[in-house]
Amino acid sequence: MSSAAAAIQENRARTEDRFLDAAERLLVEVGFAGITTRRLAEEAGANHGLVHYYFGSMEQLYVRVLERFTARLIARQRGLYSSDIPFAEKWRQAMHYLVTDREYQKVWLELQALAWNRPELRSRVARIHGEWRALLREAFxxxxxxxxxxxxxxxxxALVMTFNEGVILDRASGITAGxxxxxxxxxxWLRQRERRAKRSGR
Amino acid sequence: MSSAAAAIQENRARTEDRFLDAAERLLVEVGFAGITTRRLAEEAGANHGLVHYYFGSMEQLYVRVLERFTARLIARQRGLYSSDIPFAEKWRQAMHYLVTDREYQKVWLELQALAWNRPELRSRVARIHGEWRALLREAFxxxxxxxxxxxxxxxxxALVMTFNEGVILDRASGITAGxxxxxxxxxxWLRQRERRAKRSGR
DNA sequence: AGGTGACTTAGTCGAGCGACTAAACTCTAC
DNA sequence: GTAGAGTTTAGTCGCTCGACTAAGTCACCT
Structure with a gap:
């Protein structure tokens, strides 16, 4: 591919990312149901006609937002659980994210809510969930x-995944008790189990 | 109150319930974002003008749907955990609901998604969540x-509540693995702990 | 029989929506 | 300097929305 064509693709990717970034901010601020072509374009600092030009339709834009976000989610999970540090440290980091990363969690939940009533997006969420589970099986x-x-x-x-998701769901409603x-x-508990495992030579 | 006035109130309540029931069915079928005054009226078998007549606005209708549903949710939780049967049986029943009650769970999740971006509804969800927690503290x-x-x-x-919610969230995306x-x-695990507690005279 | 209030229908209205496009602009290559 | 492709703007269009209401119906009370 010529360098001119590469530059064109790079520029296009940059503009698409501006819209996708804007969409994530709006997911946090107003939720998926509050996003319109005009509001999105305003948040992206561009004309609303560009939504159709770059994505074809709002539905297609949603597909792209979900794909991009879930790719990052899996990469982050992989970076967390596949690193070379002791498991307890991985766990501590995962738990830290869990009780602090509000905006990230809001995006993820809004995307899931968006997906509940759209078979194609539901399939994507289910697939991502399967990748996450495989990662955790390897780690645990x-x-x-x-x-x-x-x-x-x-x-x-399943226990680790579901209680994580339950905490995220709680936090979306402003609930942090417990x-x-x-x-x-x-x-x-993990600390005690590690200590006990050490004593018995495992 | 005269019997005529009571009959009027009863009829009104009946008509409101027709709309609230219809709203719950649509929450399951299309999600909160897919509900409009016309679609709701059609599902309720009535004219869309009645939505304004009975509820004032769609937002007010949402408030009523959430209040009615969460009152039933707490009553059911209370019925479950405050009954006089052995705890293991309560648990088994709760677990049975958890992996079977798809439509009920879809309504609850859609209502929470509706509430994420509406402070008044979020407060109601948080309050209901507090009642549920108090119930579980008493039970556990x-x-x-x-x-x-x-x-x-x-x-x-917190562990019991969050993993329950995580399972519900999974199931909304068609995920049941694990x-x-x-x-x-x-x-x-509960059976073994109960057996152990019996042996040590508790 | 008539008045009144509750209920219902069949609309209307203004706003905003998604999809789409003609025209203009910009940049690159020749 | 011009052609062409990519990009962007400033709309338009038909549709649907929520909110609202005039008019009609029904039941009850006097």
Whole structure:
């Protein structure tokens, strides 16, 4: 591809990202139901005709927003759980995100709400969820062995995923009761299990 | 109040319920963002002018739908956890609802999504959530003592609530992986703890 | 029989929506 | 300097929306 053509594609990608970034900000601010072509264009600092020019339709724009966001979500999860640090440190970092990352969580929830009533987007969410689960199975398999946890791996991963999602759902409604206690307890529990595993030579 | 006036109020309540029932069905079928005055009236088998006549505005109708639904939710939770049966049976029933009650859960999630961007509705959701938590503290306090669980009550209740919500959120996207394993494990774990508590005379 | 209030219908209205486009602008290549 | 492709603007269009209402119906009370 010529450098001119590459520059064209780069410029196009940059403009598309401006719209996608704007869409994420609006997801946080007003939710998916409050986004219109005009409001989006205003937030992106461009003309509303460009939404059709670059994305074809609002539905297509939603598809792109979901794809881009979920790719980042999986990359972040992968960066978190596949790193070379001790598992307890990974857990502490995951728990920190869980009780602090409000805007990120709002985007994710609004996208899921958007997807509930759109089969194509639901499939994407389900697929991403499957990738996340595979990541956690890889991360928790060895931990379950080492700490001698008496719970099937599928149940353990489902528990970790679902309580994480429950905390995110709570926070979207301004609910934080019990979250810190839960986080502190998981960290302390993990610490004790690690200590016990060390003593028994695992 | 005269019997004529009572009949009027009863008729009014009946008509309001027709609209509120219709709204819940549409929450399941198309989600909150897909509900309009005309679609709602059609689903209720009435004229769309009645939405304004009975509720004043769509926003007021949403308030009523949320109030009615959350009152039923708390009543059902109360009926479940405050009954006189053994705790393990309560738990089994709660878990059964969790993996079967699809439409009920869809209504609840759509209402929460509706509430995320409306302060008045968010407050109602947060309040309902507080009532649910208080119910679970009452139910789990004695269980925690009896089974000698090494977890603070607030953390335990938060864990139970958040994983329940996480399962509901998953199911809205068609995700059920790990749910049965998790349910089975919780029931088996509870059975073993109950047995152990019995042996040590608690 | 008539008055009154509750209820319902069949609209109307202004606003905003998504989709789309003609025209203009910009940049690059020749 | 011009042609062409990409980009952007400033709209337009038909449609649907929520809010609202005039007019009609019904039931009850006097």
């Amino acid at each position: 398999g060895p931990v379950r062995e080492r700490l001698d946890l008496d719970i099937p791996l599928d149940a353990l991963v 979250h810190r206690e839960l986080r502190d307890w998981t960290e302390e | 306090g004695p269980v925690r003592e009896r089974l000698d669980l090494d977890i603070p009550l607030d953390a335990l209740v 749910h049965r394993e998790l349910r089975d494990w919780t029931e088996e």
